[in-house]
Amino acid sequence: MNLELVTRRLAGLWLVVVLACLAHNAWYWGVHKGAPVTDMLAMLPRDEQRPMAAQATQALADAGARRITVLIGGGEAVQAQRAADAFLQALGDVPARHRVDASDQQAWLQLFAPVRAGLLTPQARERLANASTDELADQALAALYQPVGGPRVGAWADDLLNLFSQWLAERGQSSRVRVQDGRLMLADPATPDHHYALVLIELPGSGFEVGAQQALQPRLEAAVQAARGQGAKVIRAGVPLFAAVAAEQAQREIHTIGAGSLVGIVALTLLAFRSLRPRLLVALSMAVGLLVATSVSLLVFGELHLVTLVFGASLLGVAENYGSNYFSARQGLAAHERWTMLTRQIPVVTLAMATTVIGYALLALPPFPGLRQIAVFSAVGLVAAFVTVLWWFPLLDGNGRMAPTRFADWLGSRRALWPSLRGRGMAVLFVASALLIAAGASRLRVDDDIRQLQSAPASLIAEQREFARLMQAPGLAQFFVVQGRDEQELLQREETLTAQLRGMRLGVQAVSDWLPSLQRQHADAALVSLRAVELRPVLAERLGQPVAAAAASAAELAPADWLASPASEPVRAQWLGRLGDGVASVVLLRGAESADTRAALAALNLAGVTWVDKVGEVSGLLGRYRQLMSGVLVLGFAITWAALAWRFGLASWRALAPTALACALTVALLALAGQTLQLFHILPLLILLGLGVDYGIFLLEQPGRHEIRPFLSVTLAAASTLLSFGLLALSGTPALQAFGLTLLIGVFLAWLLTPLFLPPHA
Template sequence: MLVLACLAHNAWYWGVHKGAPVTDMLAMLPRDEQRPLAGQATQALADAGARRITVLIGGGQKDQAQRAADAFLQALGDMPARHRVADSEQQAWLTLYAPVRAGLLSPQARERLAKAPTEELADQALAALYQPVGGPRVGAWSDDPLNLFGQWLAERGQSSRVRVQDGRLMLTDPDAPDRHYALVLIELPGSGFEISAQRSLQPRLDAATQAAEGQGARVIRAGVPLFAAAASDQAEREIHTIGLGSLVGIVALTLLAFRSIRPRLLVALSMAVGLCVATSVSLLVFGQLHLVTLIFGASLLGVAENYGSNYFSARQGLAAAERWAMLRRQIPIVSLAMATTVIGYALLALPSFPGLRQIAVFSAVGLVAAFVTVLWWFPLLDGGGRMAPTRFADWLGSRRALWPSLKARGLLVLLLVSAALVAWGASRLRFDDDIRQLQSAPAGLVAQQREFARLMQAPGLAQFFVVQGRDEQRLLEREEALTARLRDMKLGAQAVSDWLPSLKRQREDAELAARRTAELRPVLADKLGQAVAPAATASASLAPQAWLASPASGPVRAQWLGRLGEGMASVVMLRGAESAEARSALAALQLDGVTWVDKVGEVSTLLGRYRQLMSAVLLLGFVLTWAALAWRFGRAAWRALAPTALACLLTVALLAIGGQVLQLFHILPLLILLGLGVDYGIFLLEQPGRSETRPFLSVTLAAASTLLSFGLLALSGTPALQAFGLTLLMGVFLAWLLTPFFLPPHA
């Protein structure tokens, strides 16, 4: 009944509901529980970026770039894309800002008005009057002799390298003025992390790129959806590789060991039930499944196979009537093995790490479901006849006799050799928790992103400030205080308050401009020999609601977070903060309502903290496992646990000797190794005799299956999974190799 319910749930979720795995890597990473505001701001920025792709087309003459952009847009079809700017949109800027221009001053204009003598200001106004070509100006010269509004508009334009030319968004390479690019903005209707959106986007984007390149243009694409699509494609390939490779290897082993496809089909059934139940329970607990969890689930096949292999290894040579008695003998042993493995997975759920918790629940539930399937279904489905041992099974089980029985002196020599290797590894041990070590995006995509950032001079997304205030105006005032400090530090900033000054700033600037202009007019009249008409008074002010509703808010609208936590919040983004010294100075900046966010540094610190925490959890796991073993084996429990403990130490040492820089994803698999390795000790210690072939057959088949599944993760292009797989590849082999050495010497 449970399995049928889970099957129905899976069919509804994947078929009717059209559910899809989550590919957003941020969903897997830990949140900084001490700074929830930073996490919320990061998620808001990520949500905005997950729908946007930016494309630069050109690299040659302007008309060539424009023709290539037209070809690109035509091939793109009806996908929402923007390259042209309508006259009505440009007019909307003036419609928004012209009525409030009296309160809009650039920082340079504000400083000049506050300090410059009236005579100097008059000379500047006359120079602007007689200059044949000047900056942008709105209205008559007499309305704004110093062109304060024009300077404010010009400063807004300088914040971006994109210019409107012939009604198009265009850009010129700062290092090569003869290279021009057309800018195309693509806004996806849904999140770029949705696999269905990625599959519909990628072919059309590739076709549009080919059309533009056919015009002799260069195409530079950037955006989060491109990285999500690359990660999704890679993960899908790895699911097929790992799942198929594991399945083929395990089928081959089963046929060799049991000469029948029935054991393979039943073992596959137990694994399918485990994955089905694990998927349903995980969806009910978390509401969604991450793609990394499903990749890990593919490797779970090899672990769940242990229980089926043990059943059929013990079943060999027995008549049908004996299988129930055999099962009663096996239940305590297999239950203990299952419990120790589940302990290893359950310990992954202890830290506040969303990805690990999902993997822990998925794996633990899947293993328990597969285990129960073996106990309840296999005796009813195994055919009921006598299972004659195969030649391969007899040969493989008899290999147990090749291991010498080590007494105290032999064990001491083994431990001394191991200690030497561990000491060598300890001398070369290095840790690096930098999240950038886990970067696995295609090199071509990364190169395009870097070239895009160079051409656009776009602000960085990994480091920024979150500003918070009790209301909109308090928020804007705090933003203005922050941007002033950043200007003093010679750092560029992109802030909402650059486009939407606070009401307080607007009033102060309007008063300053009116006072200095009133002082200026008599001097201008004297120099011109005629009266200067007074400007029309303007008392209007710009409110956030009007700004947000206007196209003028488009460039920085994503930085306005709105209500977040107990107040309003926004993001101030930075340019020129790449150096470690600059980031240190920014982190030390102390202003009310301002929070520094260095996402790369924070996540790297969290990974380091969890690495240390999971090392402590691993020690706890050994203690709990020893307690479970002592309940069954008493004083001999150390013989089942010591091989795995030694395998863990040797694995870390060999990784260090091999030049691996260790991080969290080298420590986590040691928890899995704890559960797997102890299983081998349990099965062999229960029947330790050198002539016993069935336990060693079961252990060897289980280890081989695990190496085929988890070991294949070492081939993954995802660094975290690669580290996971490589650690288990070495650890499982060492645990299997060492366990017979620790069996009682009289066995």
Template sequence: MSLERTTRRLACLWLVLVLACVAHNVWHWAVQHRAPVTDMLAMLPRDEQRPLAAQATQALADAGARRISVLIGGGDATQAARAADAFLQALGDVPARHRVADADQNAWLGFYAPLRAGLLSPQAREQLGTATTDTLADQALAALYQPVGGPRVGAWADDPLNLFGQWLAERGQMSRVRVQDGRLMLTDPAAPDHHFALVLIELPGSGFEIGAQRALQPKLDAAVRAAQGQGATVLRAGVPLFAAAASEQAEREIHTIGLGSLVGIVALTLLAFRSLRPRLLVALSMAVGLAVATSVSLLVFGELHLVTLIFGASLLGVAENYGSNYFSARQGLEAHERWAMLKRQVPVVSLAMATTVIGYALLALPPFPGLRQIAVFSAVGLVAAFVTVLWWFPLLDGSGRLQPTRFAQWLGSRRALWPSLGRRDLTVLLVATAGLVAWGASRLQVNDDIRQLQSAPPALLAEQREFARLMQAPGLAQFFVVQGASEQQLLEREEALTAQLRGLEVGVQAVSDWLPSQRRQRDDALLSARRAAELQPVLADKLGQPVAATTVSPNELTPQAWLASPVSEPLRAQWLGRLGGSFVSVVLLHGAEAADTRAELAALKLDGVAWVDKVGEVSHLLGRYRELMSVVLFVGFALTWGALAWRFGRAAWRALAPTALATVLTVALLAIGGQVLQLFHILPLLILLGLGVDYGIFLLEQPGRAEVRPFLSVTLAAASTLLSFGLLALSGTPALQAFGLTLLIGVFLAWLLTPLFLPSHA
């Protein structure tokens, strides 16, 4: 059977498989509306993952994804109120809350008042447990004759020591926001004459939705301008603001970097081939690789991580080498000659594909689910793109002669300008490389802190920091997850934790502050009743008249009643309820930013309590991946050497050495340039290994100085890579910038060095 007939049959079979993969993708993403996994900790080995921590983080993120908080003012309270009204008027129909009706305040007090007997502040509890009856009586009488003090609900005789008032006052101190004239207001503690109005905006949909961002942003900008027109300062905070900034930056970069890349690649293709067909077919091979890799990965793992999708999709850029090599080799040939050309090219391109797949397959060795996903995705995608070139391109590349262009001939002939290095030249190059590497090593800095990848606008970050200072808002990066076999055990464990945290002078925001455990309520009610009974005759004696006995209500506050009431709204997101076989809540902190404080908190050991430091955990994860990827890179070089030796024998080093030098020089130049090394500098080095070795294989297969097609293929592939990935060095996103800058330097060096290592007699 002829090669053409065999290829046609295989192409039809491949078409069926590709269509099945496309249908699977449509069903998974469009019909089932599934989304990629975004939790970085899901990439850890299973025994290192903490499902409760992941679910708690997701719950907090979901609660914050629709909320924007705005502080308006900076002057006196009247100006802040006037500016808030202007802000709300310009905001239009966007749901926002600023005013608190008297009925709402009364409902809040009405909810807790019947339960007052079981509500004691820690200070009141200690006082009732240690103070003498005479001391308590004196305090009660002082409150009677000098009534100016904390809030009091009801008559003096109902609560002589104002225990409920103390509990209310303590709750009030947990927030700097106060209700003044029916408005949510705040005073700057560092400048008491600076007042701010608080506006809470609740979006109907997620703040990550592009449509919601585009609908909100003009109204929010108009509202900010209206408030500033009243002479007020406006401070905004919330996840939707960062999501909007990220999408705006991404859209801007797509229009600039993406458009520039596309224009450059199309222009290069037209110059080289006088047709867009090669570019479209190369894009087709990469799209097929992406679709097949996604489908196979979903079948193997059941889900797909976002990092896998991004990293794997970028790796498929290596597949561009196969298509560029095909069309470069096809130039100058009639249609019927492509089959003989294909027969010659298959061993070369197969070796290039195999050496690349080897490197990525190594990612499956460590026990990291994320690495294994990336390994399967990348290997399958590259093989699928290779098969597309092998079986589809001969049938789709046109029926006539692919006439060489003048530009292609000129570009391919530039190979003759490169000298071949002799032993002395090679020694000089190695010494120069060693010098640069030593210089780079002396300046090398490594930092895996996830905050180094922050790409939000500085002005927005400054607003967020000032907002957090004024509000004394708890952070979401570090917190405690508490679990118990029952709701009451959960609350009791929370109470034990918060007592220790307050002893460390760390600010706490916990559900149990507003929903005490029933044991705590009963103990406090009994303590209050006992001391009230002791206090009654002493007060009667001191006053010279009977004092009515204080009645203790048997009512107890339950989680169900609390969750059903509006009073739970500010902390409802921290009550996660039943997860698996236990009940779970989250305790948030403020004032825990210092490294020493975080270390002290991490050292706390209590039953059912787990410390979560998302910044630390993700940073640690990035560091481990960086170290693992570095090891995988070295192993990849060793295995690639073995594959090259099978084809080229003792000359294999000529195909591998340029990429090895380009890799170490890239790291050295990044360090010399002041780049702080992290994971996103290491990942592109794996791509560089695949790309650079392909350059060596294509040129070493036809090393003659007069050969045009191999160098044309290599140069077109390198230029396309630089235009598609290298331009990411201009990105404002630190991770993409590091990725692009590494490839920009590495690919250029690999292309530049490879012809120098070809044999001198060629």
């Protein structure tokens, strides 16, 4: 069976696959209304060794993904309130909360008042346990004659020491927000005469949904302008704000990188081949690659991240290589000669494609969901583009002779300008390279901190920090997950943990501060009752009249009642409920910024308590995989050398050495340019391995100094890759920028060095 007949049959089968992918894409994006994922947490690894920590992190992220918090003011309270009204009016029907109903305040008392005997602050508990009866009597009389701070619920005799008022005051002090004139307000701790109105915006869906972001952003911006029009300062905080910026940036980069790559590649191919048909067919191969990659990625992962699409836009330059190589080899040949040409080309192009796909596939080794999605998308897209060139191009490229163009002949003939180094020339190259690499090594800095990959605008980060200062809110990057077999064991373990944390002088925000365990409620109620029995005779003697006994109450504060009440709102998100085999909650901290403090917290060993330091864990993971992937890169070179030896034998080093040298020089140049080395500088070297070796394969297959077609193909391929990844180096996402910059330098060096390593007699 001849090659033409086999190709026609395979082309038909490939057409069926492509049409199926086209229908799948049309259904997903059109009918199903699918949208790219913008949640950057989805790109990070889950804690597979501690699934409880991973689930808790996700639960906190889900809660935060729906809320935007806004502070409005900066001057007098009246001005802040006026600006808040203007903000809310411009916001329209977006769900927002600023006012507090009297019914909500009453709900607090209705929830806690029946169980007030079981609600003690740590200070009150210690005083009841240790103070003498006379000292307590003095306190009780002071509470009678000079009541201070907080509401008194019921008669004086029911709460002789006004303990409930102290407990409520402590709950109020856990937040800087106060209810003033029925509004949520706070004062700047550094400048008390600067007041802010607090507005809570609760989105009906996730803030990561692109549609929700597009609907909210115009209204939010209009509301901000309305508040500023009243002379107020506006400070916004919340995950949806970062998600919106990331989505807008990614969409902008898709258009910029995709359009820039396409325009550049179109110009190159028109100059090289003059005819429009090669340009259209090359565009077809790239479109098929992206189409099939999208479908396969959706089937494998169930969703597609926006960063994957941005990276996919840069894939155009690599996918273009196969089409350009085909038409470079086709120049000057009659139509019937294409099959002979294809017979010679298939082994070479297949080997080149395999080495490139290996480089992309190695990206899937780290446990980063985002990298694995990019690896699958890229590898599948390249294979699909390659198959399209192999099975469709011979049937669609026309029946005439493809005449060489003047530009193609000129570009291909530039190969003769490169000397083939040997002996002294090769020694000079390696000595110069060694000096440059040594200089780079002396300047090399490594930093795996995940915060280095932060891409949010500085203004938004500054707003977030100012908000945290004003609110004195706990951090969300480090926290404890507490788990129990049931709700009461969970609360008891929380109480043990919070006691230790407060002993370390840390700020704590915990569910058990609002919802004590039944064990604590009963113990505190018993302590209050015992000291009240001792107090009444002393007070009766001092007052000269009997003191009535407190009304008996067997009420208990249960988790279900607390969760259903508005009183749980400040910390409700920290109650994770059923998680794994038990019930879980999160304890948040203030003042855990130093490395020594975090180390001490990590060393705590309590039953059912897990320390989570997401920043530290991911940063440590980045560091470990930077080292691991450096080893994988060496392994990749060894595997590629074995594949090249199968084709080129002892001469295979000539195809591999230029890329190896380009990798080393790239790292050196990045260091000399002041770049801090991290994982996303190492990973693109795996891709460079595949791309650079392709140049060696094509040139080593036809190494003659006056061979035009191989150097034309290699130069067009390198130029296309530089266009796509060069634009990626301009990305505002640090990880993508590192990818692009590394490949921009590395691909150019690989193209520049490869002709120097060809056999001298060629």
